[in-house]
Amino acid sequence: MNASMAKADTTAGGYNFAYLDEQSKRMIRRAILKAVAIPGYQVPFAGREMPLPYGWGTGGIQVTASVIGRDDILKVIDQGADDTTNAVSIRKFFAKTAGVRTTTRTTEASLIQTRHRIPETPLKAGQIIVFQVPIPEPLRWLEPRETMTRRMHALADYGPMYLKLYEDIARFGRITTAYDFPTVVNGRYLMSPSPIPRLDNPKLNRSPALQLFGAGREKRIYAIPPHTSVKSLDFEDHPFETEGWSHLCARCGAADSFLDELVIDDRGTRRYVCSDTDYCDSRVAAGSGR
């Protein structure tokens, strides 16, 4: 044990800085380095017990805990919103165990943890975004055995993934996968981008930010280094398309962001509002609201 262990920051309740002990962080950082070195490849890691159950973002939290530093400014979103219960809880968790500044502004954040969305505001070089991933294996629907999917990745045997797209087109005339749309990273590995909507897939491609993915229950970490190609699967005669809306955001009037459908009264009246709360707020503040 080295002396720095004794000098490690202890915050409220006597936890180590950002909750995890230093050895665990080292282990996770090694996994992250390996993931960055092999873009899109799922690196197994020894997931630790976290103070919340599987399915609530333990993978994302472990990645964040391993990369966060004292001077980081953290933003946490859940389906685009900063103010849902989960986003609030996780933000408070790091405020308590790491004492870092937190923010809701995408432009201010150095580290963003997200569940199932990428912010509308384009990310910049130097930012890190951490995705919470439920099922890291894009081939799991087709092949339940881990031994087989590992082989498929090793041999780049991805033809079967296209079968899902083929079946969609055969049945519905188009590819219907709306979220967690499979991608090929750096021309090599097939990757699940986590359940982000289709609309967000193009944001993954050649992003100046570092994109990290953590799956706590499955104990896998993968990464997309900055400026890496990420291509969504498609056919030559059925190219990848993103969805569009016939509505504008009812709050800020945005035409290009992902909209949530809100039921606002007991008569079933609906409103469409940006899912990215920060984006919507910024636009309203800048005077483009209705």
Next chain:
Amino acid sequence: MTVDLEQPVLEVRGLAKSFGDRRVLSDIALSLWPGEVLAIVGESGSGKTTLLRAIDGQLAPDDGEILFHSRNQGVVDLATLSESQRRRVIGNDLGYVHQNPRDGLRLDLSAGANIGEPLLQAGMRHYGRIRQVAADWLGKVEIDAARIDEPPIRFSGGMQQRLQIARNLVTEPRLVLMDEPTGGLDVSVQARLLDLLRRLVADLDLAVVIVTHDLGVARLLADRLMVMQAGRIIETGLTDQVLDDPHQPYTQLLVSSVLQL
């Protein structure tokens, strides 16, 4: 497909395999040229299916060579290749038709997807073209093309087998291995399947190794015949030679056991 007609597609030399103490294959040698059909006959336990599976790479032999003349990478010994090397060298050039079609199909995907999968694996990325090729092949194996979107779990056994054959042949492989392709089917269904196989073999100039216990199937489909017993080849020659003029005691027994009504 241009092939050098003088070079064999497959050469097996000195192949041996044991499971523990039990010798299942001894000193197996055979050669196969493009356009030839070789039938391997023998009773259960003769080692014929083991041999087929060894050629397909499903089990590793203890000794011997399995030389495959690939399209672009020269002659390779299948017995020594790693999985990734196998895929690179063989690609879609080696087909394997299982006795039970359910072992060779994705039952929950559509018929079109089943035929399309080898095409996707070969790198085809045009939906319309894949579907067209799949529909053509359904026609070739006499399955109603309107059923292209149905999953084979709804097909009869004979149809499933024909679908499996289409799936194996769609990339026009150099070598096709068949394990009792007509086993388990009704007699009339068998007959139809055999006619289909005859036609496809002739039209596509395939090299085929077919394992069967049915001498009638061998006589119908095969140019050459190999008789196996207890893991050894005991007699080999032209099909009509071996069946009309059997030399070995076991072969004579086999031939005389066939009912001629």
Next chain:
Amino acid sequence: MTASTPQSGLPALETRDLAKSFTLHARDHLSFAVLANIDLAVHAGECVVLDGPSGAGKSTLLRTLYGNYRADRGAIFVRQDGEAVDLVRATPRQILALRRRTLGYISQFLRVIPRVPTIDIVAEPLLALGIDRAAARAKAAELLERLALPHRFWDLPPATFSGGEQQRVNIARGLIAGHPILLVDEPTASLDATNRATVVELLQEARKAGKAIIAICHEEATRAALATRLFPVPLKAQAA
């Protein structure tokens, strides 16, 4: 691609000291010789009829010449592309090539795949030579016409035909590829007088066109019309 033609002067087919015996392992390995010391040479334009009593081994000899039975001893030289290939020592692949281009066999009874239409059965030897399906079927139609097989039968499998009809299909299939050497086993046995005459005509034409024919034929008139000479096949005493 046409079938190869033999060089004049040298025999199209020649056997040397050919011998064939059978061993029945189930009968306590009983062995008996059927053929011994057969020296036969057949030239282009000849029709040699095998002459001998029943059981003498005429069919056995014919089948051995085709490679269907395997000889114990001796050689069978078949001329193809100017070279003599020894059938006894040839690889299965070589024998298949010989049968495709040079050596034809017309059996006594039609034995075919049950569900194939007659015209395709007859066309098949041409398909094996690489001729396209349409041309092969056209040639088959010509021959079937000549053999007076009714048109309505051409698309039917021959399983339900009479013996005579089946035999005509058999003959058409045997002649269509124009093999330079023909082995014929009782070509007219089940035919009526008219059809017999047609078959005899066809075989005479073939012989005059330079084919070498070896035939088994009991029917006197046919034998007289076809044979250029007889080759005796004596009855062998059974070995102990």
